[in-house]
Amino acid sequence: MSSVTVRVPAKVNVQLSVGPLREDGYHDLVNVFHAVSIFDRVEAKESDAITVAVEGKWADQVPVDDGNLAIRAARALAKHAGRSYGADLVIHKEIPVAGGMAGGSADAAGALVACNELWGLGLPFEDLMEIAGDLGSDVPFSLLGGTAVGTGRGEELSELPTGGTFHWVFAPAEGGLPTPSVYAECDRLRKESDAEVPWPELNERLIEALSTGDAYALGSYLSNDLQDAALALRPELATTLDAGRQHGALGAIVSGSGPTCAFLAIDATHARDLAASLTATGAATSAMAAHGPVPGATLA
Numbered sequence: 162m163s164s165v166t167v168r169v170p171a172k173v174n175v176q177l178s179v180g181p182l183r184e185d186g187y188h189d190l191v192n193v194f195h196a197v198s199i200f201d202r203v204e205a206k207e208s209d210a211i212t213v214a215v216e217g218k219w220a221d222q223v224p225v226d227d228g229n230l231a232i233r234a235a236r237a238l239a240k241h242a243g244r245s246y247g248a249d250l251v252i253h254k255e256i257p258v259a260g261g262m263a264g265g266s267a268d269a270a271g272a273l274v275a276c277n278e279l280w281g282l283g284l285p286f287e288d289l290m291e292i293a294g295d296l297g298s299d300v301p302f303s304l305l306g307g308t309a310v311g312t313g314r315g316e317e318l319s320e321l322p323t324g325g326t327f328h329w330v331f332a333p334a335e336g337g338l339p340t341p342s343v344y345a346e347c348d349r350l351r352k353e354s355d356a357e358v359p360w361p362e363l364n365e366r367l368i369e370a371l372s373t374g375d376a377y378a379l380g381s382y383l384s385n386d387l388q389d390a391a392l393a394l395r396p397e398l399a400t401t402l403d404a405g406r407q408h409g410a411l412g413a414i415v416s417g418s419g420p421t422c423a424f425l426a427i428d429a430t431h432a433r434d435l436a437a438s439l440t441a442t443g444a445a446t447s448a449m450a451a452h453g454p455v456p457g458a459t460l461a
């Protein structure tokens with residue numbers, strides 16, 4: 162096989178509960194991931210070395226050196242297989258960069274699946290999941306897709322049933338937010354308020370809303386413990402969230418570590434209208450309608 166292409170979705174966190182800071186610098190989470198229909202494509206072509214090129218909407222913001230998560234993923238897979246393999250990776254980028262939608266993680270997951278196929282390794286899904294967890298907390302979910310709860314750093318996943326399709330609008334913000342800075346701001350705000358940080362618990366009502374496909378209930382239970390930190394770093398996001406609510410969003414939330422804002426719509430038509438209103442009124446510079454859940458990294 163001389164070339165393999167994999168399609169990988171973005172995510173939104175419908176519940177992100179952040180526990181106390183651990184000694185290793187991470188936080189224990191209850192992280193309810195939901196994969197949505199904004200996709201990066203990762204193509205792997207036969208080569209002697211591992212290289213990466215990026216094309217598409219956000220290409221100029223993505224590193225093409227060893228810091229690229231797709232390169233790190235391909236290297237980790239070759240190491241696991243115990244041989245020196247090569248692949249020219251081409252990422253077609255649709256997921257906002259440093260936007261809280263796990264774009265880099267998606268590319269890492271895509272590279273794992275594509276190189277596993279290109280190199281004929283035939284490694285089982287569980288092995289890919291293990292390598293994924295070492296690459297980043299969000300990478301295992303990018304492989305799995307659907308809707309799932311992540312505990313630990315977010316890498317220990319259990320799938321969650323969903324009844325039907327949910328419709329979303331995503332408004333990326335100019336310039337990204339680095340994930341470590343948002344967690345650090347969350348810790349700083351907590352220290353300042355001196356309140357005890359509770360152990361994160363799954364919201365059973367949110368799980369019920371997901372399983373019954375009740376968008377109204379899901380909208381009312383959306384929660385993100387990183388939102389205050391993201392808003393402290395980017396106060397203008399509050400205006401975007403308010404505008405979405407005024408245009409009838411069932412819920413409006415910062416996606417993960419932000420700065421992308423996520424709005425839950427009633428149906429596909431409402432999502433299209435909401436996206437159009439957000440951009441027409443200038444509340445967002447761009448807005449994308451999408452739906453979820455969708456599968457994780459899949460051969461195209």
Ligand SMILES: C[C@](O)(CO)[C@H](O)COP(=O)(O)OP(=O)(O)OC[C@H]1O[C@@H](n2ccc(N)nc2=O)[C@H](O)[C@@H]1O
Nearest residue numbers: 186187188190297298299300314315340341344417418
């Ligand atoms: C905000 C989320 O996107 C929600 O899904 C994730 O928790 C972040 O996942 P990610 O980008 O894959 O993060 P990683 O690459 O594993 O970690 C980047 C940094 O985020 C912080 N981090 C991440 C995950 C976690 N459970 N606790 C943390 O404190 C740490 O400072 C870490 O050094």
Ligand SMILES: Nc1ncnc2c1ncn2[C@@H]1O[C@H](COP(=O)(O)OP(=O)(O)OP(=O)(O)O)[C@@H](O)[C@H]1O
Nearest residue numbers: 229230258259260261262263264265266268299340
């Ligand atoms: N393939 C990649 N795509 C995007 N960014 C990458 C990639 N590889 C490395 N990076 C670096 O990682 C940083 C974070 O990118 P990413 O798009 O994954 O953020 P994010 O969506 O906020 O992550 P998450 O939601 O998982 O916290 C970028 O600023 C970029 O420097």
